Amino acid sequence: EPEVTQTPSHQVTQMGQEVILRCVPISNHLYFYWYRQILGQKVEFLVSFYNNEISEKSEIFDDQFSVERPDGSNFTLKIRSTKLEDSAMYFCASSEALQVGTYNEQFFGPGTRLTVL
Amino acid sequence: SQQGEEDPQALSIQEGENATMNCSYKTSINNLQWYRQNSGRGLVHLILIRSNEREKHSGRLRVTLDTSKKSSSLLITASRAADTASYFCAIYNFNKFYFGSGTKLNVKP
Numbered sequence: 001e002p003e004v005t006q007t008p009s010h011q012v013t014q015m016g017q018e019v020i021l022r023c024v025p026i027s028n029h030l031y032f033y034w035y036r037q038i039l040g041q042k043v044e045f046l047v048s049f050y051n052n053e054i055s056e057k058s059e060i061f062d063d064q065f066s067v068e069r070p071d072g073s074n075f076t077l078k079i080r081s082t083k084l085e086d087s088a089m090y091f092c093a094s095s096e097a098l099q100v101g102t103y104n105e106q107f108f109g110p111g112t113r114l115t116v117l
Numbered sequence: 118s119q120q121g122e123e124d125p126q127a128l129s130i131q132e133g134e135n136a137t138m139n140c141s142y143k144t145s146i147n148n149l150q151w152y153r154q155n156s157g158r159g160l161v162h163l164i165l166i167r168s169n170e171r172e173k174h175s176g177r178l179r180v181t182l183d184t185s186k187k188s189s190s191l192l193i194t195a196s197r198a199a200d201t202a203s204y205f206c207a208i209y210n211f212n213k214f215y216f217g218s219g220t221k222l223n224v225k226p
Contacts, residue, residue: 043207045215091159
């Protein structure tokens with residue numbers, strides 16, 4: 001069964017460093033998303049991506065963050081100059097379609113745990 | 118906030134009993150989805166209910182939606198120890214998903 005994969009499973013970085021989190025969405029999916037979940041808190045939407053550009057982003061997704069689809073399979077989240085409060089689980093998700101009123105199940109990857117020291 | 122909010126925050130039941138979790142939200146929605154998360158793992162999609170639907174079943178799961186009350190419920194019948202997890206509702210509106218804080222379900226064998 002096709003699944004979303006994410007690497008690495010755990011990333012430890014020093015404050016101020018840049019990190020790139022990688023995701024391989026399901027191959028025929030067109031819409032990609034990043035979410036984060038700070039320990040013990042809600043899953044928070046960060047950004048959605050379609051046709052090589054950002055569709056929607058939340059207030060959290062500021063200039064520190066960027067997303068990219070560098071090739072036909074990977075979808076990356078870059079966090080520049082990491083802060084302690086960036087420590088969280090980051091989930092990638094993908095879906096076939098995103099049309100208002102229609103079915104749009106999102107398939108989530110297992111997550112990358114980012115620890116900023 | 119448009120986010121769904123689940124209650125109760127935690128629920129502990131015996132295996133075989135039914136578990137009911139509720140979700141309330143504040144805005145109009147396109148659809149509402151329930152997800153499950155095992156500790157430290159990713160989210161698994163359980164069921165989607167559209168705004169024009171009132172009830173949906175999938176195996177031991179039953180979801181209801183009352184758009185007039187802006188609420189949804191997830192019922193797990195004949196619970197099993199393996200159902201122990203956190204359950205989240207997610208509302209989909211204007212191309213974004215909003216997740217609630219979740220209900221932690223503990224099913225004791």
